[in-house]
Amino acid sequence: MRLPSELQLRRALGRWFRLAVYEADGRPVAPADVEAVYQELIRLRDDVGEAREYEVVSEEADRFLGATGRCGWCGGHGAHGVEGA
Numbered sequence: 001m002r003l004p005s006e007l008q009l010r011r012a013l014g015r016w017f018r019l020a021v022y023e024a025d026g027r028p029v030a031p032a033d034v035e036a037v038y039q040e041l042i043r044l045r046d047d048v049g050e051a052r053e054y055e056v057v058s059e060e061a062d063r064f065l066g067a068t069g070r071c072g073w074c075g076g077h078g079a080h081g082v083e084g085a
């Protein structure tokens with residue numbers, strides 16, 4: 001059975017955030033993996049709808065930070081804005 005789009009989005013975001021942390025830590029990240037997840041995020045944004053996508057992204061970024069202490073956007077330690085500032 002196909003997972004609901006929102007759950008797929010949450011999983012894709014988790015992968016996206018982990019890739020950011022890998023890059024921040026200097027671990028090897030395959031550009032093809034980054035591109036694949038990015039394309040999935042774009043597709044799922046359309047499926048879920050922009051307003052709901054925004055909420056899910058905020059929730060998942062908070063959850064990731066709580067679970068790992070890392071910013072999902074830049075992979076740095078602690079909380080940052082979505083812009084990675």
Ligand SMILES: [Zn+2]
Pocket residue numbers: 071072073074075076079080081084085
């Ligand atoms: Zn950051």
